[in-house]
Amino acid sequence: MTLSRPIRAAMLAMMAGLSLVGCASNAYDPSLSPQQNAMRQQAGRWNATVATGALVGAAGGAALGAAVGGRNRGTAALIGAGAGALGGLLAGALVANRNLAFENQEMPLQDRIADAQARALELQRSAQAANELAADNIRRLDFLENQVRRGQISASALSAQARSMQxxxxxxxxxxxxxxxxxxxxxxxxxxxxxxxxEEGKARHSANSIQRSADQLENRLARVPAA
Structure with a gap:
């Protein structure tokens, strides 16, 4: 697949922007597990992917510099505020960007496909991070409940961990x-x-995978004994 010069520049700039957001938006939090940190960092990268929806507008790729240089820095700052703010920003970014590049019928088809592929790949990575986090949290809950039964930790300590997992x-x-x-x-x-x-099929599979991971973890949390 051969990309036009403006789109090649746009995609390279987007990847550079995503790399910077991934490094700066979610600093490693030692109070969280490696999987929890990984999920938050990947969520930041996916959020940045949809926030750069104006990569190529009707007039071409000239808006990319403003999108990466301005909006994503604000996005990165807000992501650090926590999961709730990140989720709201993600929804807001999708609503605000009514012209994601793959939706632009004025663009060459090969460029629309390349844009959809890049976004679908980032979503696939988010689904993998969610799957790994859910599995790790379920293993941790099994271990912590065993520690409670042995009298090695208190039920309130288990409840605190469960709240973090919620x-x-x-x-x-x-x-x-x-x-x-x-x-x-x-x-x-x-x-x-x-x-x-x-790409629609791949994205749908990833979205369903994230939902399954959330359901599995929530169902396991529902079985945690009350403190």
Whole structure:
């Protein structure tokens, strides 16, 4: 696949911007598990992906510098405020960007496909991070409940850990909501550009995977004994 020069520049700049956001937006928090940190950092990268929706507007790729240089820095600052703020920002970014590049029918089809592929890949990574986090939290809950039974930790300590994990569920739900919006918009675009259906299918699979991870963890949390 050969990209036009403006789109190549746009995609390279987007990747650079995402790299910077990934490094700066979510500093490693030693109070969280490695999987919790990984999920938050990946959520920041996915959020940045949809926040750069104006990569290529009707006039071409000239808006990229402003999108990466301005909006994403604000995005990065807000992401650090926590899962709730991140989820709200994700939804807001999708609502605000009514012209994601793959939706622009004025663009060459190959460039629309490349844009959809880049976003779908980032969503796939988010789904993998959610899956790993849910599995790790479930293992931790099994271990902590065993420690409570042995009298090695208190029930209140277990409850505190469970509350932290509920925040992980909330973040997954917020990501899944934004992912579903992305899927819906891909599906709409695929009506006039059937070549996008492959990416729609991948994105739908990722969105469903995030939902399953959230459901599995929430169901396990529901079985944690009250303190």
């Amino acid at each position: 925040a992980d569920v909330d973040l997954m739900r917020q990501e899944q909501s934004g992912a579903q919006e992305f899927v819906n918009r891909l599906a709409d675009s695929a009506k006039t550009a059937p070549q996008l259906r492959s």
